[in-house]
Amino acid sequence: MGASLVSVVIATYNRNESLCRTINCWLRQHDSNFEIIVVDQSREHDPETRSFLDSVSGRIRYFFVDRPNLPAARNFGVTQSIGDIVLFCDDDMDIPPDVVTKIAKRYASDPAISGVTGVMFDVGSEAVPDPVDRIEPTTTFAGGFMSFRGEVIEAAGFFDEWLGSLPHGAGEDFEFTYRVSRRFTLIRDRNIVVCHLGNHLSGGCERLGIRSRGAAKLDTSEADMFAGMYAYWKNRRRGISGLVEAFWLSYHGYVLNYELLARGFDGGWKRHVCFGRVMRRLLKKPWRQAHASC
DSSP, X not given: OOOOOEEEEEEESSOOHHHHHHHHHHHTOSOOOEEEEEEEOOSOXXXXXXXXXXXXXXXXXXXXXXXXXXXXXXHHHHHHOOOSEEEEEOSSEEOOTTHHHHHHHHHHHOTTEEEEEEEEEETTOSSOXXXXXXXXXXXXXXXXXXXXXXXXXXXXXXXXXXXXXXXXXXXXXXXXXXXXXXXXXXXXXXXXXXXXXXXXXXXXXXXXHHHHOOTTSOOHHHHHHHHHHHHHHHTOOSSHHHHHHHHHHHHHHHTSOHHHHHTTTTTHHHHHHHXXXXXXXXXXXXXXXXXXXX
């Protein structure tokens, strides 16, 4: 039986130089058993980027999607993919040339593994992690670099496009991986190390709404809190125990956490107020668009 085909899905929005750099990283992979799917939500690119995309048109599968929505772009990429493994990569990443080989090898090592990520560090970090031959279980993947078996994505119900339509326009990676982790095994392979070029570059799918609809009434920290709490409440178990668990996970994660305790109770009251505000907002609308899991 041959190695699994890997479908690399790159969702992009208003990125130029970093998009070309990311695509070039994938084109330089040692393993050829993969495809590159670019889902572009940009109205236009600079002449250099357009020329580059035209020059590699025979080596990538390029799609334009008119509606800027990151989870929708990810879902579209999945529907176009033909690989057994679907790997999602941001449009501002540096990827070593052996990543496809390592990803395929890790999945082949254990059929129980349903999702694999690596170690992602930001460009300019003082300590760049070295590859280490070690895996560890996890319930959270960063959307910039994460992979799943194709059938797992379908079984889990794809990414939540409603999150992509909200003012903060982010959080779909945490919600999806949290949902998947309740049924399947996700691991972090520390032998895979990738570099995130960073949000200082122009463009990017994330936080579209914060930039374009400033009257969102949620600052960045509240938006992050909302997305995380939404994941807990949407995927709660039925009954009173599920409600209690969802509340505790939300409260523990965003109020009673180690970072807060390490600072003493500095800012604790403000965090409680923020938690209450987000909780009220959370309970008003999501249940019309999303249902609780069994």
